Amino acid sequence: MKPFWGKEGSGIIRVDKENDLYIVTYPNNKAWKTEKEVPAAKVFSLLKPRLQGKKYIIQQTIEAKTLKEAPVDFRVLCIKDKSGYWKSCSAIGRIGQVKQIVSNLAQGGVQRSASDILKELMGEEKALHRLKFMHELAIHCAHILDGEADGLYGELGFDFMLDKEDNIWLLEVNIKPSKGEHSAATAKTPPPSVQLLVTFASSLIGFTDY
Numbered sequence: 001m002k003p004f005w006g007k008e009g010s011g012i013i014r015v016d017k018e019n020d021l022y023i024v025t026y027p028n029n030k031a032w033k034t035e036k037e038v039p040a041a042k043v044f045s046l047l048k049p050r051l052q053g054k055k056y057i058i059q060q061t062i063e064a065k066t067l068k069e070a071p072v073d074f075r076v077l078c079i080k081d082k083s084g085y086w087k088s089c090s091a092i093g094r095i096g097q098v099k100q101i102v103s104n105l106a107q108g109g110v111q112r113s114a115s116d117i118l119k120e121l122m123g124e125e126k127a128l129h130r131l132k133f134m135h136e137l138a139i140h141c142a143h144i145l146d147g148e149a150d151g152l153y154g155e156l157g158f159d160f161m162l163d164k165e166d167n168i169w170l171l172e173v174n175i176k177p178s179k180g181e182h183s184a185a186t187a188k189t190p191p192p193s194v195q196l197l198v199t200f201a202s203s204l205i206g207f208t209d210y
Contacts, residue, residue, distance in 0.1 A: 001047075002172075004055035013050065014061065015043070019027070026050055032100055045058070046182060062169050065162040071096040074114050074160045076138040077177055079196040080153075082203035086142040088135040089193050093117035134160050134168060145173060147204045187196060 003011040013027050016023040022038040024046055064071060077090045091114035118127035138158040146153055157177025
């Protein structure tokens with residue numbers, strides 16, 4: 001369960017069912033608390049004060065692939081070029097804390113190269129295939145969303161996760177994605193994503209040779 005309006009993994013709740021009982025994991029005082037063997041009749045009373053009248057999205061739980069018992073996901077950033085075509089410009093991986101349910105940096109996660117994490121999870125050959133597919137899938141999704149959604153979009157961030165069979169799942173799409181390249185940038189060289197975004201913005205006002 002994810003807040004309709006939220007960011008940085010804040011407010012996410014996980015509900016699992018084992019036989020006729022439930023397991024509920026929720027944020028509690030900047031940490032995570034898990035209630036086990038919760039009967040169905042008590043699930044709502046447990047969740048109600050934590051929802052606080054906010055709108056939530058219910059998503060299928062993914063039996064995610066983990067790295068040393070820590071959750072892992074991937075952010076692929078797509079930006080339009082000066083001709084208005086979507087390009088995939090970066091991919092980063094995020095590793096959460098052991099046995100937590102989110103991998104967001106704001107919740108204690110760490111950031112690494114997507115390629116390095118995938119190689120550690122499945123070996124080099126399979127990792128390169130999965131990374132390429134993530135880039136292709138992100139571009140394909142960007143074209144679809146751009147054609148269906150109202151408004152003008154120049155960048156989209158796609159969050160992916162792998163399940164235990166190495167299938168790729170799309171978790172969400174961010175219309176104001178954070179940039180994952182800050183560590184690679186110098187004071188005189190902005191990240192590639194910023195350069196691409198400025199190029200696209202410049203083309204909108206006629207500076208196509210920027």
